[in-house]
Amino acid sequence: MSQPAVFILGGAQTDFARNWSKENKHIAALMREAVLGGLEAAAIEAGEVQTAHVGNFAAELYAHQGHLGAFVLEADPALSGIPTSRHEAACASGSIAILAASAEIEAGRYDLAMVVGVEQMKTVDAAVGGDYLGTAAWYEREARGIEFPFPKLFGRLGDEYDKRYGLKDEHLAHIAAVNYSNARRNPLAQTRNWYMSESHASRQSRYNAIIGGRIKASDCSQVTDGAVAIFLASQNYAREYARRRNIDLDRLPRILGWGHRTAPVEFEAKVAESRDNPYVLPHTRQAILDAFKRANVSLQQISAIETHDCFTTSEYMAIDHFGITRPGESWKAVEEGVIELGGAMPINPSGGLIGAGHPVGATGVRQVLDAFRQVTATAGDYQVEEAAKVATLNIGGSGTTSCAFVIGR
């Protein structure tokens, strides 16, 4: 069935290097900065926004604050009264918010929706934060009493690749180095001034300790404070918006396709279910295929990918699950430079979660904003040349919720 088009009008993200707790600022201030920045970047008046959807993982834990949807209103009095809601699927919360907003536009309920992804994580120390992240897995079975459960879970993803196909840690180190290198070009990336070479990422050292299983510090995405706002519009609104900016409607990017699938919560259940499947996470593969099918595109028409590298192993998984290589052969794309800026299929030109930062509930929205920037040739120093269609993959839990988008014209 053909869907009404959902257009993306742009948006803004906060500087992911900032620490909002150190600045003594409430999560409402973090959201406000993204909202006001987004309104300005997209040249939209607050009073035009008809509905707002917030993606957030666990402000109840990190900030002892729920009901985050309503906090959008605090950004501008003109927003008072609009419908708001908050959506969650762990680290895929941002994509879930985009799916909810775009469904309402496709249904004809509203013409202009704001989507805000947000997470304030630097409110607690690393051990407590690691425990909170454990609530994205089956806490009682996979996280309770375990220090840093998620690096261990994604370490096991690497182990599963190793068992089925073989996996060399040097390829994971290369993935880390590419993300760090790309992030240096992104003026809002958390690690833009950090140092991480491939040789540094390859070695276990006092500066690069084992965090869990085969996962070293250099394999991990960051603890990040950040918010991102984007604006989605119906064709009616987009046409008027294009007219007042004196551009063709066809120049505005849109959500060309999306995919959304869920696998069993426990990692062991996932692996058991996929035992005879060439893909380690077949539901993730299916979410990507669904997005490509709805967008009516093949991988060859995709210019770049923003994927969920919460750990290097999840990017390694994404490479074959997107179909860049055959299953289990992701290392070939790593060795051949395919995934680098300037390569045949750049992955995470922004720096991804490892380089740009991973404010959990904001990440899916940040990916789509970066895809928008690429296809509108406004990505600055991390621009992929002639990017026309960009795909995203956002994952919640240990591969539990998978959301993919194709953004372009």
Next chain:
Amino acid sequence: MSQPAVFILGGAQTDFARNWSKENKHIAALMREAVLGGLEAAAIEAGEVQTAHVGNFAAELYAHQGHLGAFVLEADPALSGIPTSRHEAACASGSIAILAASAEIEAGRYDLAMVVGVEQMKTVDAAVGGDYLGTAAWYEREARGIEFPFPKLFGRLGDEYDKRYGLKDEHLAHIAAVNYSNARRNPLAQTRNWYMSESHASRQSRYNAIIGGRIKASDCSQVTDGAVAIFLASQNYAREYARRRNIDLDRLPRILGWGHRTAPVEFEAKVAESRDNPYVLPHTRQAILDAFKRANVSLQQISAIETHDCFTTSEYMAIDHFGITRPGESWKAVEEGVIELGGAMPINPSGGLIGAGHPVGATGVRQVLDAFRQVTATAGDYQVEEAAKVATLNIGGSGTTSCAFVIGR
């Protein structure tokens, strides 16, 4: 703009008197019982469900578990792979999940959606639970360090009525007594075997202590464990469903209309904004009007109401905000017996939040399930005679998020 119809095929709720912590059961088991009960009640196979939406307020706090959408899959292996998500707007989370699911059906994304509302609250003592509920308000400004912030906030709603129009506590006591009385007819109500007369509710006593401000224990809804599952369908699915049950499509209830509005988070900001408005919570009033307008009905066509009596003051507010009386004159409907079973406009035949129970994230779904039961004449001892169209009102925070539905044919 005319929307595609969204049909309701039924569902099930758990026994709201149960304590799942005492039974040593995980929140996944609570959800599972509602899902399996709902599938059986609606005569749907698990493999037919195409998408699932979970309404939950704060499992992160109460159960130290996030990512609840994915836990739906644990109910039946046939659900593996379906898209899932969790939606939140404090005590209106259940309605937000219904809005998200119905938007996807209206958009043509899916033909059969499951909506599960769930909250497991008896995991902590009353003081800690009261603090958790404070995250539905602006925690730092309205709840931090305050014992039981929500009774106090809804006490202030009563105070605001008192200031503007006068308010007698005897009318609040009558509202409590009606809800308790109705709940005795509901075999799944938490208080079905409790004793609460109007005279008992009227008196402050050692058995009926002041909880906060003018709010006594008898004015409060309960701390409840509960889950509810309902099924929403497109016209395509509903037609086939009616055919195999050998009934007319027209006999299946549908969501005739909905409203969804947000007021400023802080209670003082709400009152300041509405100072010159005849309605204390004008955005709540607007959500109801929006639902009536979309359903193309007036109050006279509504047979009964399931409203959000988190406290007696919120039901008092609902009476004039639904237009049953003029603003400030809710007491007239109370005195005249309008709101009782057998009255001109029965409110909460189920017993409402005060009588049936208030598992926060489940309440909006429970209201719509009870509306379904009324309009299909399957409400048993709390059936409203010849109920054709039933309205619901579900509120998050201190009147912050308001969602209303009209259910019927």
